[in-house]
Amino acid sequence: MKRNNLILYGALLVFGLLAPFLFPAFKLQISFMWILVILALTWDVQGGQMGYNTFGNILFFGIGMYICASTQIGLFFPLEEWTASGGEKTFLHTPSQYFLGLSAGLVLAGIVPVVVAALIGYGILGLRGHYFAICTLGLGIAAGELAGGIEIIGAGQGMTAPPWPKGIGDTEFRSEFFYFLTFITMLATFTFLRWAYQRRFGLVLNAIRDNEDKAEAMGIHTMRYKILGWMVSAFFVGIAGGLVGNMVGYIEPTEIAFAGATYGVFMILMAILGGKGTLWGPVIGAMVFHIFKEGFWTFFLGWQYVALGVLIVVIVIFFPEGIMGWLREKFPERFGEVVDEADRKAQVVLK
Amino acid sequence: MASILRVDKVSKYFGGVKANQDVSLSVGTGSIVGLIGPNGSGKTTLFNSIVGTHPIDRGAIEFDGREISTLPVPAVAKLGLLRTFQQTRIFGKVNCIQNMLISSNPTKENLITIFSKVPEELTEKAENLLKFVGLHQKRKLLAGDLSFGQQKLLELAMALMNEPKMLLLDEPTAGINPTLINGIIDRLITVNKEFGITLLVIEHNMRVIMNLAQEIYCLAHGEMLASGTPEEIKNDQRVLDAYLGAG
Ligand SMILES: Nc1ncnc2c1ncn2[C@@H]1O[C@H](COP(=O)(O)OP(=O)(O)OP(=O)(O)O)[C@@H](O)[C@H]1O
Ligand SMILES: [Mg+2]
Numbered sequence: 246m247k248r249n250n251l252i253l254y255g256a257l258l259v260f261g262l263l264a265p266f267l268f269p270a271f272k273l274q275i276s277f278m279w280i281l282v283i284l285a286l287t288w289d290v291q292g293g294q295m296g297y298n299t300f301g302n303i304l305f306f307g308i309g310m311y312i313c314a315s316t317q318i319g320l321f322f323p324l325e326e327w328t329a330s331g332g333e334k335t336f337l338h339t340p341s342q343y344f345l346g347l348s349a350g351l352v353l354a355g356i357v358p359v360v361v362a363a364l365i366g367y368g369i370l371g372l373r374g375h376y377f378a379i380c381t382l383g384l385g386i387a388a389g390e391l392a393g394g395i396e397i398i399g400a401g402q403g404m405t406a407p408p409w410p411k412g413i414g415d416t417e418f419r420s421e422f423f424y425f426l427t428f429i430t431m432l433a434t435f436t437f438l439r440w441a442y443q444r445r446f447g448l449v450l451n452a453i454r455d456n457e458d459k460a461e462a463m464g465i466h467t468m469r470y471k472i473l474g475w476m477v478s479a480f481f482v483g484i485a486g487g488l489v490g491n492m493v494g495y496i497e498p499t500e501i502a503f504a505g506a507t508y509g510v511f512m513i514l515m516a517i518l519g520g521k522g523t524l525w526g527p528v529i530g531a532m533v534f535h536i537f538k539e540g541f542w543t544f545f546l547g548w549q550y551v552a553l554g555v556l557i558v559v560i561v562i563f564f565p566e567g568i569m570g571w572l573r574e575k576f577p578e579r580f581g582e583v584v585d586e587a588d589r590k591a592q593v594v595l596k
Numbered sequence: 597m598a599s600i601l602r603v604d605k606v607s608k609y610f611g612g613v614k615a616n617q618d619v620s621l622s623v624g625t626g627s628i629v630g631l632i633g634p635n636g637s638g639k640t641t642l643f644n645s646i647v648g649t650h651p652i653d654r655g656a657i658e659f660d661g662r663e664i665s666t667l668p669v670p671a672v673a674k675l676g677l678l679r680t681f682q683q684t685r686i687f688g689k690v691n692c693i694q695n696m697l698i699s700s701n702p703t704k705e706n707l708i709t710i711f712s713k714v715p716e717e718l719t720e721k722a723e724n725l726l727k728f729v730g731l732h733q734k735r736k737l738l739a740g741d742l743s744f745g746q747q748k749l750l751e752l753a754m755a756l757m758n759e760p761k762m763l764l765l766d767e768p769t770a771g772i773n774p775t776l777i778n779g780i781i782d783r784l785i786t787v788n789k790e791f792g793i794t795l796l797v798i799e800h801n802m803r804v805i806m807n808l809a810q811e812i813y814c815l816a817h818g819e820m821l822a823s824g825t826p827e828e829i830k831n832d833q834r835v836l837d838a839y840l841g842a843g
Binding site: 441443444445446448449451452454455456458459460461462463464465466467469470473522582584585587588589591593594595596 | 647669670673674678679681685686687688689690691694697698699701702705707709710711712713714729731734736737740741745749754758773776778779780782783
């Protein structure tokens with residue numbers, strides 16, 4: 246590992262561990278920043294590394310959110326009654342029920358989206374280019390509509406996630422608890438992807454991005470890699486969804502769970518801002534994006550989406566390759582690959 | 597001589613265009629066979645039909661004793677039948693070494709092989725093969741930054757990295773600096789003799805193909821016009837007519 250990498254890892258780790266105590270007022274904000282990092286990182290598996298512009302990863306986010314909350318409730322109480330009557334007033338989780346439910350819920354919030362990705366992957370990942378993009382766009386929208394029609398999860402009214410159990414610390418403790426859950430999930434996502442990109446998996450994703458037909462002609466069953474990649478994304482996005490449902494406390498089909506217009510678009514913007522197809526790009530992009538966005542919300546109230554729009558235009562025009570792409574071009578010795586000019590100019594000779 | 601590839605009365609139509617019409621050929625194990633024909637005569641289409649890029653309309657294709665005409669592209673490649681492309685196809689945004697590593701295909705693709713590290717010795721093998729095609733000094737360049745001719749050489753090296761039994765080469769010398777052509781002929785003979793890879797080569801450069809092939813097939817208007825030794829083809833009136841546009 247390069248030395249400046251080590252410093253970067255250390256700084257991030259220290260910041261992540263100390264942040265809730267250094268900036269207690271921003272705990273929730275920073276938790277959401279880690280969620281955004283997860284969304285950007287996992288979008289980049291398809292959009293950056295593999296060159297498949299997906300608008301559909303929000304599907305796994307919403308599924309994870311609903312599955313997690315439904316498990317947390319359904320394990321101990323009748324889900325139907327909970328959603329029909331604002332059940333959090335009638336039913337109370339004991340602390341052990343709460344944490345058992347949350348653990349089971351988060352596990353399923355990872356697994357169920359993985360199964361969904363595996364089931365629909367074969368059909369959808371067979372599409373290419375714009376067809377793939379449009380089809381995945383439809384996925385998120387359709388899922389939101391569907392969820393809005395299912396009574397047991399509250400239909401269009403939405404449902405509440407179980408409130409924090411009485412007797413286990415105050416709301417500060419609750420925020421710290423969810424802060425560390427998001428931080429750990431983000432670290433796990435990052436570490437897993439970093440590991441996987443150094444394997445054959447990473448090489449082949451790039452091959453698919455650069456020329457899928459050639460990859461197939463070389464004997465690679467590209468579909469396996471595409472589906473597997475989507476399953477990996479679905480797993481972490483699903484868990485992120487489960488966490489967000491609990492942090493917000495209220496789940497609604499189109500604005501929160503299958504929120505294509507916000508999270509669904511943000512994940513793409515963040516990866517592009519940071520530099521898609523790189524490991525650090527989505528991380529940096531999500532952090533910068535979140536800080537800007539929160540700033541806009543505070544300073545340009547009412548104009549925040551205009552400011553965000555301007556930011557997007559600036560990104561696309563001035564940093565088409567994102568922050569990482571820009572860094573690589575500006576400081577190739579540090580961030581990119583330096584190719585010897587002699588190598589570049591060398592003539593090919595055959596004997 | 598036993599044949600490793602047998603194409604039997606294969607037809608492929610694109611709407612009204614009869615790109616291949618009842619085409620038959622056979623390639624002996626260990627040989628070098630040429631495939632020539634004027635532009636648009638259906639040579640590349642035949643390659644596409646053989647490796648499964650598109651379904652064929654009629655006929656049979658046998659490779660290494662197996663019917664392959666309904667297999668998908670990766671499955672055919674896994675059997676050891678690889679092709680290179682007339683318009684080069686490489687992985688442009690990664691460097692030449694990585695292009696090579698991607699091309700060394702594990703026979704099995706399961707969770708274990710997908711998530712295992714690329715073995716160290718493959719890098720050495722990749723470097724040796726890049727040396728073999730004269731690209732060693734350019735190994736750290738992005739493949740997309742290579743010239744067309746250099747990409748052709750890289751494609752050849754990538755194919756060799758895969759250790760196929762047979763290679764279908766679509767115009768391996770097109771776009772290549774003429775001073776390198778003798779070197780390529782020489783390399784292809786080494787590939788055939790020493791690596792033991794059977795070759796079927798599409799080529800417009802007559803000097804190349806006459807030097808290389810033991811047997812040549814000539815396509816015209818999607819149909820097999822003639823076949824024979826280089827000597828016979830050179831003197832075949834139908835072939836001469838086809839190339840002069842009279843056929
Ligand atoms: N995918 C396709 N769709 C429609 N027509 C096609 C397709 N591929 C090839 N053709 C047509 O089939 C015919 C044979 O084309 P092919 O590319 O096989 O010729 P070729 O012998 O390789 O020519 P060249 O020497 O120029 O490479 C041409 O008329 C071509 O236009
Ligand atoms: Mg051709």
